[in-house]
Amino acid sequence: MSNIEDIRKFYARLMAANAASSDPRLEAVFASVPREAFLGPGPWTVVAGNGKVTTPSTDPAHVYQNVLVALDADKGINNGEPFLHAMWIGKLAPKPGEAVTHIGAGTGYYTALLAGLVSPGGTVTAFELDDRLAHLARENLEAYGNVTVVHGDAVATSLPPSDIVYVNAGVVAPPADWLKALRPGGRMIFPWRPAERIPLAVMVTRTEKGFACDPFMRSWFIPCFGASLADLAAKIPTRKQATRSRSIWLTRDKQPDRTATAIFGDVWFSSKNLDAGPHARPRK
Template structure:
């Protein structure tokens, strides 16, 4: 085993133990997908707090740890924190045969992990708004036959029916078409950023009775273009109210009521739990 393979194997073990995933495939996938294939040539710029440092060399062993690697320094776009994504992947639980829509795919690293997790029979549709990143993702993912990269705006573009929506850009609320794209039992995981002071990762599951909503950890991503600004009549939650949210509703199906923790146009959040089977 080479030094890089050894580093990748240890990295995969570290990520998945921290995520407490019940799926043994997650470790195998982290160990098999080369992160360096999605970062461009090294040395690489690592984001550390408000500072940036360059890896000592182009040895990929440097990026097999829980570090943010810059993709576009000027735009503040990075490859994402692997440990956070390991926790998200464990939470959303991709299964073989499922259809995934990845919104904010960057250069494709986490799209590749998703693609491996839904094999055999599953597919990933990866949206990326930035033209350069989308082109890089298309090249990086060419070997993954079950991924389609779309350079486009997922806020306004039609989404395919999906078992999973995996969103990597902060939104004040998921657009109504995202919720409607979920199949029965489908899961939406996204960074909820209803204000500049509130950032929470949320898992939404479509059940017969509606959309179950579970905030589960703090989370900060760059804003999602077209879905990151609240309107003038929005009801914006405090962090405590956001954390009490247990369901999401489409205003066309149910008007906001006294249980509303947040209201953003045609989507609102409620402290009311939904009971019932998928």
């Protein structure tokens, strides 16, 4: 039998290196949170390309790799790619005392990591729409006193004021209420899927001037119920337009102008940097 503590420590070191984070606590939480505790009993089903592979035993060493582990194969729900989540969490840079909202928490593994990073003093509100997964998340996170699991629809429910909103389901645009939930200096990462051919991860930061955004990598997540379909009046961006988006606006605050790269009802994307002067040209 393998030495699981050593394996977990090495896995954590790989996660921290991939995240390129200067926060040593990131490696520490990956080392301390047992991934297998959030996956159900093994053997586990690992997603490999378009196929699936079953681990040869219940040895948890098998899940301490950069692999997707199925949580509900029929629905296409998995535990997520550790390298990607390490990178995203490192980019968000959670701090002790901050309030996090996690949308699409699954069975709670990455919720637990976030809970560790905002301790002491911070809280995590974890939304999960799937009944079975929400039940498992509540059980898995019972020992984490700073986590509240909500079995509900994060699109139809007002989010609590948040320093971080961590979204693990694809949306055509973040609902206006998600943006408004961000406190000054707050950050959100969400999988942006304005069209089938355009899967992007976007970082949003609430500044004094508005919501700055940065589409920083390709990414694909399962669709977010209630926020994954555009209406007929939407302006769908091309891939080029999507990647040059630099700010997000609420139409109640500012109507779309010639810099608009995408328009979805009460939210629109612009190619203009928030720190650009009044006569600055939009990015091409």
